[in-house]
Amino acid sequence: MGKKLLLEHLNVPGIQTLQVYREKGGYKSVEKALNQMTPEAIVEEVKKSGLRGRGGAGFPTGMKWSFLAKPEGKARYLVCNADESEPGTFKDRFLMEKIPHALIEGMITSSVALGANTAYIYVRGEYFYIIKILEKAIAEAYAAGWLGQNILGTGYNLDMYVQAGAGAYICGEETALLESLEGKRGNPRMKPPFPAIAGLYACPTVVNNVETIAAVVPIINMGGDEYAKIGVGKSTGTKLISAGGNINKPGVYEIDLGITVEEFLYSDEYCGGIANGKKLKACIPGGSSVPIVPGHLLLNTLAGEKRLMTYESLSDGGFVSGSMLGSGGFFVYDEDASIPYSLYTLARFYHHESCGQCSPCREGTGWLERILKRMVIDGQGKLSDIDLLAEVAKKIEGNTICPLGDAAAWPVAAAIRHFRHEFEWYVNNPHEVAKIKNGKLNAPIPHPLYEMV
Amino acid sequence: MSSINPTPAFSADTLEVVHSLIKRYPEGKHKSALLPILHLAQAEFGGWLSAPTMDYVATILNIQAIEVYEVASFYSMYNLKPVGKCLIELCHTAPCWLRGAEDIAGHLEKKLNIQFGETTPDGMFTLKRVECLGSCGTAPMFQCGAVFYEDLTNEKVDTILTDLRTANVQSSYVDSDTFRRN
Numbered sequence: 001m002g003k004k005l006l007l008e009h010l011n012v013p014g015i016q017t018l019q020v021y022r023e024k025g026g027y028k029s030v031e032k033a034l035n036q037m038t039p040e041a042i043v044e045e046v047k048k049s050g051l052r053g054r055g056g057a058g059f060p061t062g063m064k065w066s067f068l069a070k071p072e073g074k075a076r077y078l079v080c081n082a083d084e085s086e087p088g089t090f091k092d093r094f095l096m097e098k099i100p101h102a103l104i105e106g107m108i109t110s111s112v113a114l115g116a117n118t119a120y121i122y123v124r125g126e127y128f129y130i131i132k133i134l135e136k137a138i139a140e141a142y143a144a145g146w147l148g149q150n151i152l153g154t155g156y157n158l159d160m161y162v163q164a165g166a167g168a169y170i171c172g173e174e175t176a177l178l179e180s181l182e183g184k185r186g187n188p189r190m191k192p193p194f195p196a197i198a199g200l201y202a203c204p205t206v207v208n209n210v211e212t213i214a215a216v217v218p219i220i221n222m223g224g225d226e227y228a229k230i231g232v233g234k235s236t237g238t239k240l241i242s243a244g245g246n247i248n249k250p251g252v253y254e255i256d257l258g259i260t261v262e263e264f265l266y267s268d269e270y271c272g273g274i275a276n277g278k279k280l281k282a283c284i285p286g287g288s289s290v291p292i293v294p295g296h297l298l299l300n301t302l303a304g305e306k307r308l309m310t311y312e313s314l315s316d317g318g319f320v321s322g323s324m325l326g327s328g329g330f331f332v333y334d335e336d337a338s339i340p341y342s343l344y345t346l347a348r349f350y351h352h353e354s355c356g357q358c359s360p361c362r363e364g365t366g367w368l369e370r371i372l373k374r375m376v377i378d379g380q381g382k383l384s385d386i387d388l389l390a391e392v393a394k395k396i397e398g399n400t401i402c403p404l405g406d407a408a409a410w411p412v413a414a415a416i417r418h419f420r421h422e423f424e425w426y427v428n429n430p431h432e433v434a435k436i437k438n439g440k441l442n443a444p445i446p447h448p449l450y451e452m453v
Numbered sequence: 454m455s456s457i458n459p460t461p462a463f464s465a466d467t468l469e470v471v472h473s474l475i476k477r478y479p480e481g482k483h484k485s486a487l488l489p490i491l492h493l494a495q496a497e498f499g500g501w502l503s504a505p506t507m508d509y510v511a512t513i514l515n516i517q518a519i520e521v522y523e524v525a526s527f528y529s530m531y532n533l534k535p536v537g538k539c540l541i542e543l544c545h546t547a548p549c550w551l552r553g554a555e556d557i558a559g560h561l562e563k564k565l566n567i568q569f570g571e572t573t574p575d576g577m578f579t580l581k582r583v584e585c586l587g588s589c590g591t592a593p594m595f596q597c598g599a600v601f602y603e604d605l606t607n608e609k610v611d612t613i614l615t616d617l618r619t620a621n622v623q624s625s626y627v628d629s630d631t632f633r634r635n
Contacts, residue, residue: 075479087546087585118479125492125530126586128599128626139634161477164489164627166528169584183487183520185527201482244589245551251590288547288585331548331589345547349584355527438555 003230005218005238006211007254010098016133018140021101027146029109029220034154037220042113046216048224050236055081055172055209056287056327058311061216067196068114069204077205078111078119080213081177085124085169087288087349088329091240092210094252096123096130100137104160106213108146109220111158114206118159122177125166134162169353173402174207175199176355187355188402211240232258235310235325241270245283245331248272261285261307261314262299265332278334280453282418285314286326288346289407291414292339293323295453319414339419340426341439343411344372350408361405364396368412375426379433386423390416461498461509467629471513474632484516487524489632491531496625500540501532529583530626537572537579539617539624542596545582548589557593558582560607564614577618598624599631 004010014020021027033042047062068076080103084092096103103121111119123131138160141147149157163181165171171180175189178200199205215237219227228236235257241264244250249272255264264270265280274280280295300307302321307313314325333342351365371389375381393409400406416423426433463471471490478485490510491502498506502525511518525531532540543561545554562568565578572579588594591603602613617624 084587085585088548088589090587090589093587124587125488125528125626126596128631129601132599132631135632135634142634162632163477163485164492166488166492167530167583168528180488181485182482183484183524185523201479242590244548244592250552250592284547329548329589331551333551337551342547342550345545345550349546352529352584438553438559439550 003238003256004254005227005230006095006102006214006240007099007252015099016101016137018101018137018144021099022144025221026101027105027108029217030105030112030146031152032220033109033112034152034156039113039115042109042220045219045224046113049215049219049227050224050231050234051212051215051219051227052235052311053209054211054215054239054328056086056289058325061208061212064196064208065110065114065206067194068206069197070115071204075118075201075203076114076116077200077203078107078114078116079174079177079181079200079205079207080107080119080121080210081172081174081207082121082123082127082130082210083165083172083177084127084210084327085172085353086327086329087346088242088244088284088331089287089327090242090244091252091328093127093130094242095210095214095240096127097133100133101141102214102217103134103210104137104141104146106216107160108141108151108158110206110208110213110216112156113216116206117157118161120161120163120181120200122163122165122171122181124171125164128164131162131164138162168355169349170355170402170404173404176402177207178205185355187357188404190401230256232308232310233312235308235312239309239325239328241309241328241330243271243330243332246275246278246334246337247332248275255309257308257310259309261309264309264330265299271330271332274332274334276334278336280332281335281337282333282339283330284323284333284411285330286324287329288349289403289410290324290326291319291322291410292333292342292418293321293414294418297321297418298323299453319410320417323414336441338376338436338439338441339415339422340372340376341436343415344369344376344439346411347372347408350404354404354408358400358405360396360399361408364392364405365408367392368408375423376433376439379426379430381423381427381430383424383427385427386416386420389423461494461503461506463493463497463513464629467493467497470629470632475514483514484520487514487516487521488528489627490514491521491525492627493629495531496623496627499535500538500623500625501535535572536581538577538621539597540579540581542581542583542586543569544584544586544588544592544594544596546585548585549592549594552589552592554593557595557605557607557610560610561595564611578614599626 347368393412
């Protein structure tokens with residue numbers, strides 16, 4: 001069993017409260033950061049830890065922090081991205097609900113490092129019950145002197161607030177999030193300037209994911225070098241994986257980066273294998289925006305090596321035969337799940353969530369949805385539609401202000417690359433389409449290229 | 454369904470919360486409070502945002518009405534039309550679909566005898582399809598107000614609908630305590 005850094009005390013009764021959290025060693029990283037370390041030293045530890053952004057992009061956190069501009073007389077902000085909306089991802093919600101002080105503590109320690117005196121936690125509006133939990137935890141932290149004026153008598157001041165979103169996937173994109181936090185539509189900004197230079201209220205701002213910020217706590221407590229010993233290569237530390245789809249044990253698991261995908265999927269400690277005795281067809285391992293991979297390429301790379309749960313191994317083979325670790329939203333398709341139908345739900349998702357600023361994304365995602373609908377719902381697809389889908393996707397990719405366009409395009413390319421025969425089946429069997437109940441095939445579509453595993 | 458209130462006004466209790474929200478941002482940046490205030494307005498004025506409600510919010514923040522409209526029309530949680538007492542928001546994105554969301558969708562339509570996008574004639578239930586609610590590990594699921602109903606089966610749905618009907622309360626994401634720190 002791997003080390004548990006974030007979820008070590010998950011099952012301790014009362015761990016939601018500051019008192020119990022403190023009894024279990026909580027807020028030590030704040031004491032260490034304020035009493036024994038300079039802000040630069042904290043940033044240095046985070047750099048040494050190799051921590052990479054846990055929201056999906058995987059950018060090195062310490063480097064992101066070091067970009068923060070520090071002009072005289074200008075406020076700096078730390079903003080936590082708790083807008084978790086990447087389909088398949090529910091780890092941040094889990095962490096905030098179960099151990100809210102892990103996030104608050106990480107926010108304080110990180111704010112010390114960045115020299116921020118105000119910090120916001122932007123939570124998606126659908127998670128209002130989580131917002132209540134966070135408000136309560138923040139109130140406890142204020143009452144105990146961990147927030148407010150002159151924290152631990154060091155002269156350091158920090159105010160922390162929760163901000164509620166109102167239903168918009170795009171607000172997970174950091175500049176859209178900042179727009180939303182300023183009370184506007186969530187339209188992503190042109191970059192540069194990056195938030196590190198001009199973010200919230202045009203002030204230098206760092207935006208980090210919930211899990212990233214929570215990971216700062218063990219890094220400061222154990223030291224960056226110790227943290228970096230966990231994992232493989234540039235994938236250091238532990239990662240929360242949201243496991244869902246057709247598996248026996250859906251849920252949130254903290255893994256050491258570097259365990260095999262096979263162990264994660266089949267061991268009883270984690271997913272517990274495919275549900276209902278079915279076979280594995282495919283998996284989206286890092287949230288809906290990353291490429292879908294067929295079972296055999298999920299478990300092994302094209303070169304036949306065992307695939308690991310790391311940033312590098314999951315992307316081995318690029319988009320031709322690999323995928324990405326992304327947000328760790330790992331959802332599994334059994335032999336009966338229709339890949340074209342799945343793609344239809346994702347195209348519908350991206351169309352709905354496109355902010356509408358850039359025409360390739362606004363119009364292109366609509367095209368994708370409509371073509372897929374006529375194919376998998378109405379049974380009126382044409383063979384030429386398959387290439388049309390790929391072409392529309394290609395024209396969205398790279399032609400938009402923010403990555404939502406890419407996120408809409410990638411799943412299309414991968415689904416067609418690996419499962420073209422299923423799209424052809426829909427086109428060639430229009431009378432069967434109506435009989436398929438809810439995208440669950442009555443029998444697997446025969447696969448000409450590889451066996452299901 | 455609530456009728457349009459021509460002159461909406463927050464209760465004294467909610468106004469206190471509104472003013473505390475405005476203080477969370479630097480001076481001159483009070484527009485940041487718009488999203489949470491719209492949530493409070495929707496909860497207090499019948500579960501949706503009418504034009505008079507939005508105009509009222511604009512006066513509170515001393516911003517143009519159009520600034521409120523453009524935000525209210527962007528985010529999916531603001532209802533710009535009246536909804537039933539219980540707004541049932543079923544997630545239908547891929548991870549929920551894999552675990553049977555469409556079966557639950559069919560059951561809800563049959564049970565309530567309405568389609569998604571419609572409200573029951575008694576004004577009790579509105580059915581709405583929504584995108585990923587971050588509940589993939591406990592799918593299928595729907596949200597009603599701030600409550601997540603998870604690991605749904607047809608039988609569970611029946612019980613929930615009966616309970617909601619009995620409770621007979623306007624579903625809401627927030628109440629005036631949501632943003633209070635005590």
